[in-house]
Structure formats: structure tokens, C-alpha cells
Amino acid sequence: MNTRTKLAIAAGAAIWMVPILKAFAGIDIAAGDWKVDFAGNVNAFYVGASCDTGTNNTVIGGLACTGDHSAAVRNGLLPAALVFSATTRQSDFDIDVTVGFYPGINSSAAAGVNGAGQPSALATPGIDARQVYFTFGDASWGTVKMGRDIGLFGKDAILDDMTLLGVGTASGNPAPSNTSLGRIGIGYIYTDWQPQITYTSPNLYGFTGSFGIFQPLDDGTYNSHNAPQIQAGLAYAWGDPKSDALSGKAWFDVITQKLKLNSQITPAPGQATSYTGTEVDGGVKLDVAGFEGVVYGYTGKGVGTTGFFVLATSALGDKRKSDGGYVQATYKLDKLKIGLSYGISDLKLANDERPFTNTVGCPTAIGCLVKSNKSGVVGLYYSLTKSITLVGEYIDTKAEAWNGNSATQKDYALGGILFF
Numbered sequence: 547m548n549t550r551t552k553l554a555i556a557a558g559a560a561i562w563m564v565p566i567l568k569a570f571a572g573i574d575i576a577a578g579d580w581k582v583d584f585a586g587n588v589n590a591f592y593v594g595a596s597c598d599t600g601t602n603n604t605v606i607g608g609l610a611c612t613g614d615h616s617a618a619v620r621n622g623l624l625p626a627a628l629v630f631s632a633t634t635r636q637s638d639f640d641i642d643v644t645v646g647f648y649p650g651i652n653s654s655a656a657a658g659v660n661g662a663g664q665p666s667a668l669a670t671p672g673i674d675a676r677q678v679y680f681t682f683g684d685a686s687w688g689t690v691k692m693g694r695d696i697g698l699f700g701k702d703a704i705l706d707d708m709t710l711l712g713v714g715t716a717s718g719n720p721a722p723s724n725t726s727l728g729r730i731g732i733g734y735i736y737t738d739w740q741p742q743i744t745y746t747s748p749n750l751y752g753f754t755g756s757f758g759i760f761q762p763l764d765d766g767t768y769n770s771h772n773a774p775q776i777q778a779g780l781a782y783a784w785g786d787p788k789s790d791a792l793s794g795k796a797w798f799d800v801i802t803q804k805l806k807l808n809s810q811i812t813p814a815p816g817q818a819t820s821y822t823g824t825e826v827d828g829g830v831k832l833d834v835a836g837f838e839g840v841v842y843g844y845t846g847k848g849v850g851t852t853g854f855f856v857l858a859t860s861a862l863g864d865k866r867k868s869d870g871g872y873v874q875a876t877y878k879l880d881k882l883k884i885g886l887s888y889g890i891s892d893l894k895l896a897n898d899e900r901p902f903t904n905t906v907g908c909p910t911a912i913g914c915l916v917k918s919n920k921s922g923v924v925g926l927y928y929s930l931t932k933s934i935t936l937v938g939e940y941i942d943t944k945a946e947a948w949n950g951n952s953a954t955q956k957d958y959a960l961g962g963i964l965f966f
Contacts (some may be wrong), residue, residue, distance in 0.1 A: 551888045573966075579634050582843040587626040590651055591712070591937070591961030593618050593726075595719040598953035604908045607857050607916030608891065608945025609715055609731050610955035616720040618652075618665075622937070622961065623728035625650045625674060639682045640689075646677030650724035663721035674724055676739040683746075691744045691758075698744070698756050698777040699801035699827060702735035704728070705839045706831055708874055708885040708925055711938040715921055715957035718723030731852030732921045732943065733889025734844060735825070738854060740775075755780050765789045765855035766822065766861065768805035775803040784853030794832040800823050801849065807863075816898075818863030823855060825868070836878045840887075843871030851916065865897035883927040890920035895948065904949050913949030919945055936962045 548803040574583040595618075597611035604612070629646040653669030676837025679693025704710065707729050714728030730736045744758030758779045762771035778800050806820040813819055825846030832839050848865035850858035859865050872889030895902055899912050908914035928936045941957040 552789070563667060563684045577632075579636070579936050580632050581633045581634070582630070584628065584630045585625065585966060586626065587963055587965045588626045589622050589961065589963035591620060591622050591959045592715055593620055593716045593722075593959045594720055595716050596956040598955065602714055602951045603953040604914050605916050605945040605947040605951050606908065606914045606948065607754070607851060608853070608953055609717060609727060609919045610943045610945040610953040611717075611719065614720070618716070618719045618722050620652050620716075620719070620722035620725070621650045621725055622959070622963070623707075623710050623730075624963065625724045629677065638684060640684060641680070641682050643680040644677055644695075646675070648674040648676055648724070650674075650722075652722040652724070654723065662718060663723045663878070667722050672724070685748055688745060688747045690964050691719045691742065691746070694739055697737040697740050697742070697745075697801075699799040699825065700734050700780040700844070701779075701799070702781075702795075702797050702829055702831075703734035703827065703842050703844075703872075704730070704737055706829070706871075706874070707733075708840070708887060708927070709881075709923055709939065709941075710877055711927055711935055711963055712924060712939045713926055713941070713957065713961075714939070715941055715943045715955070716812070716957045716959065719957075723829050727919070729872055729887070729889050729915060731808060731886075731891050732919045733870060733891060734827070734842065735849065735851065735868070735891075736853050742777075744777075748946045752782050752784050754783075762803050762805070763854050765805055765858055768807055768859075770806040770808045771804070772806070773804055775801065775864075777801045785833075792832070792834050794830065796830045798828040799826065801846075801854070803855075805855065814862065817860050818859075821848050821859060821863050821865055823824065823850070823858055823865065825849040829871075838874075838878075840872070840874040842873075845869035851891050851919075853928075856892060857915070860896035860899050862898055864898040866899075867894040867897045868892065869894075881924075881929040884926065885925040887923045888921070889923075890918055892918045902948055908951075911949070914947050914951060918944075919946075930962070933966060934962055934964045 586791045627648050631644045633642045650671045653664045654672040667866045671776045679695045681689050681691045683689030709728040717727040741761040746756040759774035764966045771877040781797040782803045783795040785791045802824040827844035829842035847867045850856040851868045870891035874887035912923040924940045925939040939959045943955040946952045
């Protein structure tokens, strides 16, 4: 698999916009038995964000901004990318090694490239080295991957999100970090890029399956692990969108992990010493004569919202339920793709947080905890050339808390992305 194809898989950037994927000739270099190639993208957007300036708008875990309105020139949901790959065939094995660097155009604060930005003089952007892995396998029995790469759970949700070529919800717009949110936390939990050892089966009549062990993650309180995180997925694809009148895919994934209190920590009265978070997701994508539709959903307990194990439990370790999803429809008119989407992510209170009493005060009161994040997006994506796509989006985002607090954010984004 060459780098331009893997870039589309890793960044997801041309999965739903087929002409872009066909456009790349690739930059290949032969080095003995190895073939080395590289590809990438650069993007930039002007984003205007109108934040909620009212009262009672504090939402813990809410993804709509409050306070002053803002303007920024920033990356969208994708950072820029430069991905190197080397492939060969040795002893009946297909071998591949990939290293991907993902810089942003905005300066980063000391907290890290994916943390808060630093829009001040003499600052500099950072580089997110999110892809470092190798694979070996054969078409007859499948492929083993070892290293750091995109996960299985939630992968298709973000790769099929139309805002991947644009911005979506513009988090942190006054001081942009490496990327915006898109629909992360507003329709799906972020798949993330994680250390893993994963097996993927060969394609059998359109079916493929994957199973992997992953580096277990902390939640800030439960930070001890004696077993890996597990992710698995099953997918079925049919037709060819380039030649068939009807094509599409369906998928199902699961993630599960046990988290424990460190043995040196004395639990609070009534506090659980461990919990296991499990979430499942699934979706369908259809492509019919220029129309494309995506329906996606997820549900589970103890995995949280926005990112894995974020706000996953109560203070005493009782699991919260999270669910959500999105619907999306696009239509292609020559070089222009028009898209509409709506998504929501809900977080339920844990059993020990019920019955809920509408208390006043933040940030400690349960009442200010996020109940839902939702957004609607209208997008226009125009293929100026086979490498450049111009983008315009309008995004309306709302966050609601359990005590009735709410915040609304309205964004518009204009810019473009180039792939090579």
C-alpha cells in the first residue's frame, strides 16, 4: 500500500471524495528491494466564532464556547501531514513501515502540540508524530500491525465525517491548537492514535475483521492497569463507487478496558477500586449516483465522552452511560459537493448521582456536568484542481448541562486544503 493511500486512510481525507484519491500520482523512490514514497497535505481556514455571552452558560465538558467572539486563521479538523512509507516483499511477506508527521500552522503552548495554542510573537508550531508503525502479512492470511496508528473503534465515524476536509466545531478559536473538533464529541468519541498490536483478516467476499491489543489509558483517577485495552471490528463493503450505481459499507466495533486505582491510594468511603468501560458502535454508508448518506451511532458505559475515559465515571467510580451518533447527506454536482449533517453526544449521570437535584454552583456541582453536545453543519466543498479543495462551512453548536445551563456557538469557516 503506497503512502498516498495510507494518508487517505490515516487522515481520512479523501475517503468520501473519490476524485481526490484518484488524483495523486505519488512521489516514489526505488532503493534496492524497497520502494519509498511520501505524500501529505496542507490546509488553512479563516474561522469566525460567535460565542455565548449570556448567563448560566457554564457546562463542564461542553464544547460550545462562551465569552468573547473570536477570529482565527487556523488548521481545520486535519493538521498538515507529511507521511513517509517504505514497502517491500521478503520471504513471502508484504512488509511496510510508516512514519507520519502532522504539524499545524498555529503556534503551540508549552502544554503540547494538541493542547492550547499560543498566538503570540516569536512562538512556533509543533509536530504531532502520531503515526509510527510497521506491518507484515500476505493477502492469503491477513496483516499484523505493530506500532502507533489510528484505532479501530470510531475510526470509520471520523473518516466518513464530511467536516474532515473542513473545520466543524471550532474549539479553542481564540488560541487555536493543532486541529479543530469537527464532530469529535458531537456525534462520536475520538478514535485516537494509540500504541497497538493489531491483526486484520484478508477480504473474504467483502467481509474483513480486525482485533487488537492497545496501550491502556488513564482517566486521571484510575491509573493502574494489568491488562491491555481491547478493540475489535467487523466490516462489510460492497460495490465500487467509481463504477457501480450502488455501493457502500457497514461496520461494527467494540472497545473495552479495565481501569484500577493505584494500590498505594486509599479509596474514599464507598469508592470503587476498579471499573471496566465498554462501548460499541456501528454505521452504514451508502453511495448512490452522486448521493452519499452516512448513519452512525454508539452506546456503552464507562468510556465517557469526546475522548476515551473522559468524564467516564462519578467521583466514586460509578460508570456513566454515553451514547450518540450522526446522520449526514451529501450530493456531488460536477466539482461541487454539498453536505448537511447533524450529530449529538449524550452523557448520562451515574447511578450514584441520581436522583438528580438541581443544585446551583460550578464547577463541583453535578448539575453543571454536560448532558449533551450537538451541532448542525452545512458544507460546500469545491475541487478547484485535482489537488486543491476549497471549503465553506457554517456550524451551529449547542452544549447543555443537567441543571439547564446551556451555551450556543455559531461558526463560519472559509479556506482550503491541498493534497500531494
